[in-house]
Amino acid sequence: MNFKEELKQWSQKVDEALDRYIPSSDAYPSVIHEAMRYSIFAGGKRLRPILVLAATQAVGGNTEKVMPVACAMELIHTYSLVHDDLPAMDNDDFRRGRPTNHKVYGEAMAILVGDALQTLAFELIAQTTESFEADRVNQVTLEIAKAAGSSGLIGGQVVDILSENRDIDGDTLEYIHRHKTGALFRASIRAGAILGGATVNQLAALTLYAEQMGLAFQIKDDLLDIEGDEAKIGKPVGSDIKNQKSTYPSIYGIEEAKRMATEAAAEAVNAIKIFNHKAEFLQDIMHFIINRDH
Amino acid sequence: MNFKEELKQWSQKVDEALDRYIPSSDAYPSVIHEAMRYSIFAGGKRLRPILVLAATQAVGGNTEKVMPVACAMELIHTYSLVHDDLPAMDNDDFRRGRPTNHKVYGEAMAILVGDALQTLAFELIAQTTESFEADRVNQVTLEIAKAAGSSGLIGGQVVDILSENRDIDGDTLEYIHRHKTGALFRASIRAGAILGGATVNQLAALTLYAEQMGLAFQIKDDLLDIEGDEAKIGKPVGSDIKNQKSTYPSIYGIEEAKRMATEAAAEAVNAIKIFNHKAEFLQDIMHFIINRDH
Numbered sequence: 001m002n003f004k005e006e007l008k009q010w011s012q013k014v015d016e017a018l019d020r021y022i023p024s025s026d027a028y029p030s031v032i033h034e035a036m037r038y039s040i041f042a043g044g045k046r047l048r049p050i051l052v053l054a055a056t057q058a059v060g061g062n063t064e065k066v067m068p069v070a071c072a073m074e075l076i077h078t079y080s081l082v083h084d085d086l087p088a089m090d091n092d093d094f095r096r097g098r099p100t101n102h103k104v105y106g107e108a109m110a111i112l113v114g115d116a117l118q119t120l121a122f123e124l125i126a127q128t129t130e131s132f133e134a135d136r137v138n139q140v141t142l143e144i145a146k147a148a149g150s151s152g153l154i155g156g157q158v159v160d161i162l163s164e165n166r167d168i169d170g171d172t173l174e175y176i177h178r179h180k181t182g183a184l185f186r187a188s189i190r191a192g193a194i195l196g197g198a199t200v201n202q203l204a205a206l207t208l209y210a211e212q213m214g215l216a217f218q219i220k221d222d223l224l225d226i227e228g229d230e231a232k233i234g235k236p237v238g239s240d241i242k243n244q245k246s247t248y249p250s251i252y253g254i255e256e257a258k259r260m261a262t263e264a265a266a267e268a269v270n271a272i273k274i275f276n277h278k279a280e281f282l283q284d285i286m287h288f289i290i291n292r293d294h
Numbered sequence: 295m296n297f298k299e300e301l302k303q304w305s306q307k308v309d310e311a312l313d314r315y316i317p318s319s320d321a322y323p324s325v326i327h328e329a330m331r332y333s334i335f336a337g338g339k340r341l342r343p344i345l346v347l348a349a350t351q352a353v354g355g356n357t358e359k360v361m362p363v364a365c366a367m368e369l370i371h372t373y374s375l376v377h378d379d380l381p382a383m384d385n386d387d388f389r390r391g392r393p394t395n396h397k398v399y400g401e402a403m404a405i406l407v408g409d410a411l412q413t414l415a416f417e418l419i420a421q422t423t424e425s426f427e428a429d430r431v432n433q434v435t436l437e438i439a440k441a442a443g444s445s446g447l448i449g450g451q452v453v454d455i456l457s458e459n460r461d462i463d464g465d466t467l468e469y470i471h472r473h474k475t476g477a478l479f480r481a482s483i484r485a486g487a488i489l490g491g492a493t494v495n496q497l498a499a500l501t502l503y504a505e506q507m508g509l510a511f512q513i514k515d516d517l518l519d520i521e522g523d524e525a526k527i528g529k530p531v532g533s534d535i536k537n538q539k540s541t542y543p544s545i546y547g548i549e550e551a552k553r554m555a556t557e558a559a560a561e562a563v564n565a566i567k568i569f570n571h572k573a574e575f576l577q578d579i580m581h582f583i584i585n586r587d588h
Contacts, residue, residue, distance in 0.1 A: 023444060029452040032444045083409060088401035107382030108455055111405065115377060116444040118409065122416045123439035126432045134428030138420045141435065145417035150317060150326045150410040158323040161402055 003284040010053060011046040017067045018074065021124055035105040035113045036120075039082050040074070042096045048073035048184055050285070052192035055206050058272065058279045061196020065131035069140060069195060072121035073188045076148050079117035082110055084157065118148070132195055140191045147187035156180030168246045174215075181221075182214035205271050209282060212268035217289050219261035222247035226254065229293060265290045297578040304347060305340040311361045312368065315418055329399040329407045330414075333376050334368070336390045342367035342478055344579070346486035349500050352566065352573045355490020359425035363434060363489060366415035367482045370442050373411035376404055378451065412442070426489055434485045441481035450474030462540045468509075475515075476508035499565050503576060506562035511583050513555035516541035520548065523587060559584045 001009070018040055025034040049070035056066045085092040085100040086107060092100055102110035125144065129137050146152055156179025163172060189210035193203050225240045226249055240247050248257040268286050272279040295303070312334055319328040343364035350360045379386040379394040380401060386394055396404035419438065423431050440446055450473025457466060483504035487497050519534045520543055534541050542551040562580050566573040 027445070029444075029449050029456065031456070032448065032452045036444065079409075083405055086402075086405065088405060108380075109452070111377055111380065111382060112444075112448050112451055112455075114409070115373075115412065116448045118412055119439050119443040119448065123436060123443060126435035126439060129429055129432040134432050135423055138423040138428050138431055141420035142417060145413050145420060149413040149417060150323075150330065150406075151321070154326065154406050154410045154413065155323055157406055158326045158403070161406075162323065162325070 010050050014046045014049040018071050021071050035109050039078050039101045042098055048077050048188045051188040054281050055189045055192030056196035058275045059193055059196040059198040059202050066195050068124040068128045069191050072124040075117045075121040079114040083114040140194055143190055144187050147183040152183035165244050170251055177218040181218050185214040186210040205274055208271040209268045212264045213286055216261045216264040219248045219257050222249050304344050308340045308343040312365050315365050329403050333372050333395045336392055342371050342482045345482040348575050349483045349486030350490035352569045353487055353490040353492040353496050360489050362418040362422045363485050366418040369411045369415040373408040377408040434488055437484055438481045441477040446473055446477035459538050464545055471512040475512050479508040480504040499568050502565040503562045506558045507580055510555045510558040513542045513551050516543050
């Protein structure tokens with residue numbers, strides 16, 4: 001099976017699991033569950049869940065049993081997008097080519113949808129105690145909560161908001177992305193590794209991979225906003241420039257940003273050499289991210 | 295020590311713990327931590343944390359060690375208030391006599407404050423593994439996540455929003471309150487009981503107490519909105535009538551609502567007779583709630 005097929009297969013498994021874990025649209029009160037499903041099944045790449053599973057695979061763990069935590073990462077990611085799109089935040093009408101949650105269900109519901117997706121994430125994590133030692137589950141809960149909180153994902157959002165319409169330096173840009181995007185990547189990889197039974201060395205190697213991969217991902221995102229194909233990325237190209245957002249290309253120039261992305265990707269791949277063929281999929285993910293066109 | 299003094303002492307201990315657990319206003323990015331603290335230290339009654347501690351005490355557990363979970367319940371409660379006050383939701387400018395979070399920090403920050411308070415709650419719960427068996431901590435995480443999620447607190451909010459400006463029946467009203475307020479009371483009591491080492495019978499008794507107490511609390515809340523003293527309750531009296539909100543008095547009449555509250559309070563007290571003097575504090579809480587003037 002080639003990488004694209006494997007990726008598709010895992011993304012389908014994640015979708016099936018999400019469908020099982022999220023209350024059905026019939027469950028009372030139905031509108032919130034319908035609205036939660038609307039944003040979850042809007043065609044995301046499932047990158048974070050797949051990172052969880054791939055890390056578990058790399059250390060020889062059981063990927064089936066890690067699925068609730070994999071899905072939890074997607075719930076947290078989606079909750080942050082739903083809130084990010086709100087009029088008070090980025091005020092985006094479209095996401096992945098479809099109207100954003102609040103455009104369909106209204107602002108009040110979109111706020112509650114985000115809230116409920118976050119809560120469900122922690123419910124799912126706690127449920128994995130059926131499959132793993134409880135103290136390992138707690139360690140993972142702690143990792144994920146820290147990554148999602150005011151010193152992680154939310155911290156990144158805050159600095160991002162404070163930086164709007166202002167020139168920022170490279171350090172601030174790095175802070176934003178290391179927290180807004182990087183923290184969840186890192187937590188996904190680490191959660192999968194910890195539940196999979198990683199040794200200290202394995203965990204350190206995978207953590208380094210996650211950090212460099214997150215950086216490469218973000219630079220690529222910024223580059224796509226300049227050079228990408230609008231139909232493929234599902235939102236208008238050039239929105240960062242329009243919104244006067246500082247990005248890697250705007251601070252470092254396009255060529256240097258490309259060089260930085262390539263270097264980070266190389267370091268990510270280098271970090272996981274110790275796993276040999278067991279980390280082939282993680283290598284492929286890195287190449288996929290750096291070469292994607294959406 | 296009389297009840298009022300004991301209540302004050304516990305509420306102070308909770309405040310001290312919250313102060314330790316929430317990142318300081320200096321912690322980067324400082325504005326979110328300052329804004330989180332603004333709403334947490336706005337003078338709440340700390341009822342949910344105190345219920346956690348009181349339940350632990352009733353079953354003979356260690357109240358000190360339960361403190362992170364007690365504080366987690368206050369964080370969840372406060373996050374729901376911050377989001378509830380937003381313009382897209384209840385659009386309230388004042389809460390506990392002070393401007394609401396979004397009036398001070400803006401809507402975007404208030405959304406993130408709520409998000410971060412919820413995340414921190416689950417971080418705190420996971421941290422109690424230092425003091426308790428990890429599988430008990432996971433059980434508590436699960437209880438609290440379910441109580442806070444789309445089939446609990448958030449479900450109640452959703453039905454509340456759907457019921458605005460509409461006549462609703464007694465069953466719908468009960469659903470709203472059993473979820474919007476009752477679920478967190480119930481989870482607080484159960485979390486304290488589980489961590490304190492409750493037997494099955496003890497847990498059942500305390501659960502019944504929590505459910506009846508929650509009902510009495512809500513009816514009393516509705517009655518205060520009609521008969522209360524504006525200066526004491528910190529918001530305009532009569533706001534439910536102004537907002538055409540269905541309440542226990544509006545559906546059942548004031549006298550019947552009072553009778554229902556008294557009956558629920560009596561059942562709550564009756565449920566915890568098996569604890570004898572160890573549940574005196576929980577009895578006093580029930581009397582305090584039913585007799586409060588704000």
